[in-house]
Amino acid sequence: MNPWVVYCDGSAVPNPGRIGLGAVFTEPDGTRHTLSQAAHENGCNNEAELRALLATLRELKLRGAGTLLIHCDNSVVVEQVGGAAAKPIARLASLFDEARALLNSFDQANLVWIPRHRNSEADALARAALGIAEKRVVKTSRKRR
Structure with a gap:
């Protein structure tokens, strides 16, 4: 069975601070959905990432999803939720x-880890939930002499 493909991200501004949640999920038939919302809690970046995952999982449960492939750019969340022998964060247990x-x-x-640059759409949705513009990457080139 083809999975729902999910990208989720959380943002804490400042860190710690207000929490924004963002996710993009695609059904097996190719239908895309997005989630962009501010959390009612304040917290750190790890908490923001974890709350984004929770909100996304709840939404997928409501939509009747069965098989998931979830991408997250926070290694702490992937290690802790994935059950790896990671040092627990007691406050977020x-x-x-x-x-x-x-x-x-x-x-x-x-649940798999991906580099931050491969999660830009979910990041933009998390930041938009807080009224913050998308991060812009400015590339500069240097001519060699």
């Missing part, structure tokens, strides 16, 4: 437990 339980409630779900 209950949120990590909730994410693991929700992830395990799907038929199949794989």
Whole structure:
């Protein structure tokens, strides 16, 4: 069965500060959806990333998704939720437990780490939820002499 393909990201501005959540998910038939919302809580970047994952998983559950391939650019979230032997963040332990339980409630779900530059659309949605413009990368070239 083809999976729902998911990219999620959270943003804390400043860090710690207000939390924005963003996600892009594509159904097996190619239909795309986005999520962009501000969280009611303040927190750090890791909490923002975790809350973005939770909000996305809840939305996917409501939509009846069964098999998921989730991309996240936060290695701490991927390690903690994935069950790797990572040093736990005590303050966020209950949120990590909730994410693991929700992830395990799907038929199949794989959470994988990706580099930040491959998650730009979800990042832009998380920042937009806070009223912050998309990060712009300015490339400069130097001529060699």
